[in-house]
Amino acid sequence: MTNDVEKAESNTPPMYHAHPRKTEPSTANPSTLGLFSFASTTFILSLYNAQTRGITTPNVVVGMAAFCGGLAQFLAGMWEFPRNNMLGAAAFTSYGAFWMSYALIFIPGSGILAAYEETTTLPSAIGIYLLTWMFVTFFFFLVALRTHLAFAILFGLLTTTFGCLVGGEWAASVNSTKAGGIIGVLTALTAYYIGLADLLASQPNPIFNLPLGTWLGGSKKD
Template identity: 30%
Template structure:
């Protein structure tokens, strides 16, 4: 019997870096808009392409890695960004327009979904838990603002969600630096729940 040497499987990239990059960048741009610093144009295009399509593709690649958390988070939030852009465009061109209350219910559904991932994130690591904590807080603040509990809540949501976006980028940088430098330059902490 002859021995056949098998070539080692090629190293694959981690789709999480694209998902975290798209989520972080698009979320940050939306907060720049919500805080009154930038127009809506950059949010529309990055929301469709980077936060939407690229993040959804990253989520689908997470499925192949066997990562159910990344699979559902990136695929779902990719869909969130595409839907949110649809809401912006629908209201702009008066096609299936949504009221503040309608948007509030849209965000409430996402807050409930995010609460499930928030609980699950406690089993990943502290940086993930903090990211989903700030995301959940941001959704709750936006829901309350849309239901008329105070316009200033939108500003606080903008500040909170800016931090959420930067935490996502921190995790992205952690993965990239760990791969390139071979050591943990940006620690993410232990899971909150073991």
Template identity: 35%
Template sequence: MAKAPEFQQPHMPHPVINRPYTAKDLPSVNFGPLGLMAFGMTTILLNIHNAGFYPVSVMIIAMGIFYGGLAQIVAGILGSRTGNTFATTAFISYGFFWLSLSAIWIFPEMGIAEKTPAGYLGWYLFMWGLFSFFMFVGTLKANRVLQLIFFLLFILFFLLAVRDWTGSELIGKIAGWEGILCGACAFYLAIAEILNEQFGRDVLPI
């Protein structure tokens, strides 16, 4: 059997409790697929835009707020109940990344703030790339698919930062295709964790 991924929690029998139940007594679930799927689907859709297929629209913004944002935050909170510092930090951080990115897009349209210059946005993306690099280091003892996701992710942020600093459409398109691959890996890992747990064996290798 392959090593359990960082996000996966083992199933343990629950003892009989002769007292009122509290939140800590609730059975824990594998929250990883929720967070990974939320990350993967929104990342794919955003990077289809980055690859040049369609402009930013309410479809991407809505997915960013409600699935990439809120669903990942929920997954991170669930991770905190199991003591999983890595998953909690990753899911809540990237959830708020999606919320902040959506705000960067819609606040100027609402007249709340001025539009962010591309050079400034490059530094925003660079900082997320730096964060993602150190999160990648944290996956080096995890499964290979999770390592690949974070490796592709920090490369993606750095490519997008360079695109905004240089204005290069080519680098932006390369970043878009690389980001589609990153999101697809997260999508794959989410499905693998669900199916492997449901069937009790490695249906999809990780």
């Protein structure tokens, strides 16, 4: 019996022998990349929506929407999944997809805007598009109520921003669109704040820390 066991073990391919488990290297927190990418793109478009310096055409934001708010934020969302951060993974991936889809609307080769040249339904179509994202953002807001106050403020402001932009499209209201732009700037500044707080917290000896606060019994991170 003993000889049979020893013989079986000697014939076992090396790949099936147990090896000590290697320690995986720690993964950097991708949230700052996602937040800064979202904030920068939102900040630019919101200034355009507010008609800052008389700007009424938002096409310059297309590059930012495709690569910064889009690709970079989408990758940040993918990197959040192995960290088991479901809110960050879902939010970053969703808004990365949002920005890429938004950029596609304004790329002439897509034919999206050209399809509406003979109709007057473009504002209604864009309004429905924005309304859908308002719903998604509100769902994130509900979840954020049990995390940090800063995240609740971020998603609350973004939900309001989308609501104002929907009103601007459906009611052809310049003032509503401008209001969405102004609230969008506040949204971007909040995202910058959270991103900086995460970046500072990741450093061994930060010069200072930014509190994120608590909300409805959520966790606290100072």
